[in-house]
Structure formats: structure tokens, C-alpha cells
Amino acid sequence: MSSVHVELGERSYDVLVAANLIPNLGRHMAARMDARRAAIVTDENVGRLYLEPVRQALSDAEIDSVEIVVAPGEASKSFSTLERVVRELLAARLERSDIVIALGGGVVGDLAGFAAAITRRGMSLVQVATSLLAQVDSSVGGKTGINTPEGKNLVGAFFQPRLVLADTSTLDTLPPREFRAGYAEVAKYGLIDDADFFSWLEENRAAVFSGEDARGEAIRRSVAAKARVVATDEREAGTRALLNLGHTFGHALEAACNYDASRIIHGEGVAIGMAMAHRFSVHQGLCAPETAERVERHLAAAGLPTHMNSIPGRGFSTSELMDHIAQDKKVKAGRLTFILSRGIGEAFIAEDVAPHSVETFIAGELAAEPAPALQTGE
Amino acid sequence: MSSVHVELGERSYDVLVAANLIPNLGRHMAARMDARRAAIVTDENVGRLYLEPVRQALSDAEIDSVEIVVAPGEASKSFSTLERVVRELLAARLERSDIVIALGGGVVGDLAGFAAAITRRGMSLVQVATSLLAQVDSSVGGKTGINTPEGKNLVGAFFQPRLVLADTSTLDTLPPREFRAGYAEVAKYGLIDDADFFSWLEENRAAVFSGEDARGEAIRRSVAAKARVVATDEREAGTRALLNLGHTFGHALEAACNYDASRIIHGEGVAIGMAMAHRFSVHQGLCAPETAERVERHLAAAGLPTHMNSIPGRGFSTSELMDHIAQDKKVKAGRLTFILSRGIGEAFIAEDVAPHSVETFIAGELAAEPAPALQTGE
Numbered sequence A, B: 001m002s003s004v005h006v007e008l009g010e011r012s013y014d015v016l017v018a019a020n021l022i023p024n025l026g027r028h029m030a031a032r033m034d035a036r037r038a039a040i041v042t043d044e045n046v047g048r049l050y051l052e053p054v055r056q057a058l059s060d061a062e063i064d065s066v067e068i069v070v071a072p073g074e075a076s077k078s079f080s081t082l083e084r085v086v087r088e089l090l091a092a093r094l095e096r097s098d099i100v101i102a103l104g105g106g107v108v109g110d111l112a113g114f115a116a117a118i119t120r121r122g123m124s125l126v127q128v129a130t131s132l133l134a135q136v137d138s139s140v141g142g143k144t145g146i147n148t149p150e151g152k153n154l155v156g157a158f159f160q161p162r163l164v165l166a167d168t169s170t171l172d173t174l175p176p177r178e179f180r181a182g183y184a185e186v187a188k189y190g191l192i193d194d195a196d197f198f199s200w201l202e203e204n205r206a207a208v209f210s211g212e213d214a215r216g217e218a219i220r221r222s223v224a225a226k227a228r229v230v231a232t233d234e235r236e237a238g239t240r241a242l243l244n245l246g247h248t249f250g251h252a253l254e255a256a257c258n259y260d261a262s263r264i265i266h267g268e269g270v271a272i273g274m275a276m277a278h279r280f281s282v283h284q285g286l287c288a289p290e291t292a293e294r295v296e297r298h299l300a301a302a303g304l305p306t307h308m309n310s311i312p313g314r315g316f317s318t319s320e321l322m323d324h325i326a327q328d329k330k331v332k333a334g335r336l337t338f339i340l341s342r343g344i345g346e347a348f349i350a351e352d353v354a355p356h357s358v359e360t361f362i363a364g365e366l367a368a369e370p371a372p373a374l375q376t377g378e
Ligand SMILES: NC(=O)c1ccc[n+]([C@@H]2O[C@H](COP(=O)([O-])OP(=O)(O)OC[C@H]3O[C@@H](n4cnc5c(N)ncnc54)[C@H](O)[C@@H]3O)[C@@H](O)[C@H]2O)c1
Pocket: A043, A044, A045, A046, A049, A072, A073, A074, A077, A104, A105, A106, A107, A108, A110, A130, A131, A132, A133, A134, A137, A138, A139, A140, A141, A142, A143, A144, A153, A170, A171, A172, A173, A174, A175, A178, A181, A266, A267
């Protein structure tokens, strides 16, 4: 079993990455915290597959548990579902020292993590990440939150878990489209600051997708990259913003699609967003066209979309996208902040991007040839 | 102008206590933070009186502002009002570096403070406390939150303000019943660990109520006491729990009255709760009966209730109160935690109170002579 340590002083914790971790969940918890009672928060899909083994693992370690099951999908990251989860935690009479276990992908992790942060002003949190995206990204680093009609992830808390489990065996049941989407965040770590890792992915993509050892290796390297960034900048005062590569465009597309999963899911938005960020960097004269093409080629080879035009339904307008971009978190005092790039592994924070240059760029992208509709089937 | 410093490392801040502070609000903010845009959150009562002067003070310092007005009363500390405030902050396009000003009593302070904590994962917060209770207690120390049907203040965040203003002139318009209720928290500081302050209050009560210099002095001493406790135990791992003197019983009574202000308001619950905590201490053989009588005498002289029986409508049952007590925050792993006392200024944390002794005590209190109905008029 491999373990990555997230160093945050008294808020430090371990991320365990390995196959078949869930049967030992209770023991891993008991070794690290005073664990007597827990609430397992999950969604219907993940619950059907993993609630029973998790319950069993807890009971093996003499931890009492209750379950809170929410509907799968981004729509559960809402005020109303948050209220329901919080009230169920209270109704179960869980106390401040008891544990919330977020069992699922990023949706469950963000929602249950936020509920743990605000219930009794902070319970203990354990993330059991079951999607590739959650294992390599959302379960690590303490960002939790929900969406509102004004935008994605605009409401939340920084709240670190006490332990994260990335049981790679759970990925065997993950729908292929979700695996591809999570892969976008894996590739992101290479694109930010690790050209070697990006090259390694170019060579090992097939093995990562077929679930061989390379899959675990890719997850470990991704977690280690995320842990490094979080340890230096827990609250995104600076470099942590690099993790938002592709996310400003991506979030705008998700919002423009009303978070409708039949059109786009988070990782697909990130894939298109990363490709756009590189093309925009070319457009700004910062980056060679070959770099942007290399990024597109790798994402496309992984079955990911790279253009807005490939989103089913299309029909975005520049002004609607600009509107969502302005509402995004990464706006500082009226100036647009983007993560741009000078090459593979050379992303940087550009804090004063002129809105009109973004507008021109988006208009150009929208005017381009319609691409074939994104394949959303499995 | 007098200023109390709350020492919390990089989260330190000042509490300014003086008459006529509001006209200089903008300047005090500008001296301490990058202040360009702010949202003023207030309730209808306070807004009618102070929104215009606050707006003027901000515009004098060239700070743009928007307003968010909620209904007065405890019912606004709800998930639905929280959602409304958060969404109005987002709709106004306020950014993470912008400021939420909580203008009002403890209800507005707790609600707006929590909204500031979770909007964009934390904006800047300034508390402009206008009730006596808010000036001496709720605006200082960073506890923010809302209620749910499961109980009071069970959902929230620790979130420190950047600045607190206690403009004592605003107390001239505070309804007398609210002033009395806030006074319960003033007396609390004497009862916890400052017998001299309690004696001073016994002598100066009339001057405090008539708004002479003694009023400012009582507020300053209270804020200094709260600041000391918060600085040593920000997150209530230990001694900060002493501030809950009277609150376990008080919260149970508030909940049993459905937070109906025509029956009970927070400070009245605290007054009854503190009298009960002392009588319970006598019942447990910890404290002399004369001490409990002295506490009752002072609270009654201030026009505060000291028995459950004086709550209009009465009719509480032991089991319903025990139920609310078990749901209170101060329960640890099944044992009841109470703040008890050995004498004036000698409160302590009792962590293993047997539920049945509380039950016997409450049953005894309920069986006592009915007291005259509480005077809730002004
Ligand atoms: N907090 C952060 O730092 C952070 C970072 C990145 C993304 N996110 C958030 O994460 C969310 C996306 O996460 P996601 O992609 O995991 O989505 P998700 O949680 O919706 O999971 C995707 C789908 O896969 C199913 N699923 C998950 N694990 C499974 C398994 N092992 N077997 C079968 N089905 C499984 C889920 O039920 C769901 O239908 C977004 O809301 C995004 O904003 C947060």
C-alpha cells in the first residue's frame, strides 16, 4: 500500500492509494482518530455497489454507522441537499467528535465534506473516493462546497479530511465516460508543471485505461502533485490557483449547459477548457501552436472532447460565456485571472487578462467548423 | 475611543467601543483592510434606523455598497434566509476580497457572519453590533451560525471578523426588553470568573441601564473578558465552554418555546439558565444556597426572569427539556457537560453530569410554585 502525506501542520493527513482498501477502512480510521460513530454519505449508484462493504469494514472495527443516500449527479451539490444531509446528521445525534464518511465521487465528496464542515461547526471527515476524478483531485486538499444558480462551487468551506482512501479497485465499476473525465485532471498535473509526467502519460495511456499497474502509478503521481501544491498554499492565496488550469472555460461551459450530464460532465469541461487555455495562450502569443496541438492530440486519444463545438446541443453565445466567466471565483477586483501556458508543464497565473481579448478568442472558437458531436455513451 | 484587541495571530482584530462610532465606520475599515466594495446585511428594525448613516459613512470613505435586508427575529437564522443572503451576495458580484458588514444584533451577526464564511469560501467580515448582547458577546469571537428544527446554532462556522464596532449610541434606540436580555450576558462574565465585576454590577446596575458612563464601562469590561477567553481557546476545545454558563438550560427553553419571542428571547433564556445552573449546583452540593439567591436577586433587580415558571404559557415537560438538552452542542460522547459553579466567579466545566440528576432537578423546578408571568412589554 502506498501513502501520500499531505503536510498541513496539525491538519496533516494521509492519502492511501492501493487496490482493495475498503475492507480495511475501519482499521485505517481507528489507527488515526477516535472513531466510534460515523455517518456514511453516498449516492445511489455508489451506495448500491459499496455501502455494504463499507458498513462491514466499519463494523469490523466496532464503529457504529448510519447512512445518508443522495441522488447521483451534480444537482445534489445544492443548498437543499446540503440542508437535508446536515439535518440527517443532526437527527442521528452525531456529535462533533463523530465522523462523516464521504463515499463516492467528487459530488459526494464536496457535498458531504461541506456538511461535515458546518455541522456543529466542524465534525471529522474521511474521504473514500471512488471515481478517478475524486481519487486524483477532489478528495485531497480540503475544498468543499455546493453550486447555486449563480455559479459552480461559489459556496463552501476549506475543510481538510482526517484521512483519504483511494481504493483503486473501485474504478473497475466506474463508467468509462467517468474514467475518461477523471483522466482530464490526471493530464492536468502534467500540463501544469511536470512535462515528464505528461510524456509518461502519452506513452502509458492505454495501460492506465486498462487498469494495469500504470493506473495506480498515475493516481499516486497525481495525488503527490496535488499534495505538494496544497501544502504550500492551502487557501489558494497564490500557486494553488494553477490547479484551475482549464477550469474557468470549463466551468463556464458546465454552467451554460445547466450542469446537464447528458451534454457535459466536469472532466469533459476541464478537457475542453485545457485545450482552450492552450489555444488562447497561442492566440496571446505566449505559446507555440505545436504545444496546443500536442495537448489536443493527447486528450482526443483519451476519448476526451477538446472543442466547445463537440458538446451536444452546442449553441453557446460569446456573451453568455463571458457572463459565466465573470462570475467565476478567479476574478480579482474586476480583472480576469486565467491560467495560461508557455509550453507543456509551463502553466502560469495571468492576473490581468483583458476581457475583450477573451471575447475575441471565444467568438473565434465559436465560429470554427462544427466538430462531430461528443460521444457520451459508454 | 477605547479599543480591545482580540489576539489570534494572523486572525487578530480590534473591537472598538465608544459612542458615535458609525459615522467613522468607513475610515476605520479603510485603515485596516483593502475596502472598496461592501454588502450591508441588516434587519428591518435596525435598517430603518441605521442603514442610512452606515451607507453615508461608507460613501465618505469611497466604499461602494449594496444592502441585504432580512426580517427581524430568530427565525431569520435559517437555511432559507442563509441561502437568500448568500445568493444576493453572489448576484451583487461581490468578490472574495470584498466585505460583508453585519449591521444589527446577534441574529444578523450570526447569519451574515456565516454567509460571509461560506460565500466564495470566505469573504471579509465586519461586525457593527447594535444590540447590547451583540456588543458584549456575539460579535466577538467568531462563532457564526444558524438554527435548524433539531436545535439552535447547530450549523455554522468559526469565522473571525476583521473589525468589530460597538457603537454604544445605538443602544439608545434598543427596546428595553432587549437591553435587559443583553444584560444577562454582561452579568455572565462576572459569574464565570470575576467576582469583582459582579459586585461592581450590583452597585452600578442602575447607571448601566440609564446609559451613563457606566454603560460603556460595563461593555468594555465584558468585551475584554470575552477577548481573553477567545484568545486562549478559539475553537472551544476547553475553557471557552465556560461562556456557555446558563446556555444549556437556556437553549432548551428557547427550543421548547419554538423561539417564539413573545415567550422568550435568548438573553432571558440565559438569565433563567444561569439561575438554574446555580440552583443545580446547590442541588449537587457544590455551591452555597446564598450564592444562588444572590444571583437570582441581581438578575431579578435587572428585570430578568430567573425561573421557567415565569415564561408566558409555561407547560414544559421534563422529558421534552431533557430531549433538547441531549441535542445541545455541549454533549460529549453521551455524557452531559454542564457549566456549574462553586460560588460567584467560580464557574467550572463539569463533563460527566449524570442525566438522571438533571432530570430530578428539572422535575423539581417544574413542580415549584408558579411565578408571576414574565413581563414581556417594553
Ligand atoms: N473539491 C475539489 O477540489 C474538486 C476538484 C475537482 C472537482 N470537484 C468536483 O467534483 C465533482 C465531479 O466529481 P466526479 O467526476 O467524481 O462526479 P460524481 O461524483 O458525480 O461521480 C460521477 C458518476 O460516477 C458514479 N460513480 C462514482 N464512483 C463510482 C464507482 N466506483 N463505480 C460506479 N459508479 C461510480 C457516480 O454515482 C456518478 O454517477 C464536480 O462537482 C466538481 O466540481 C471538486
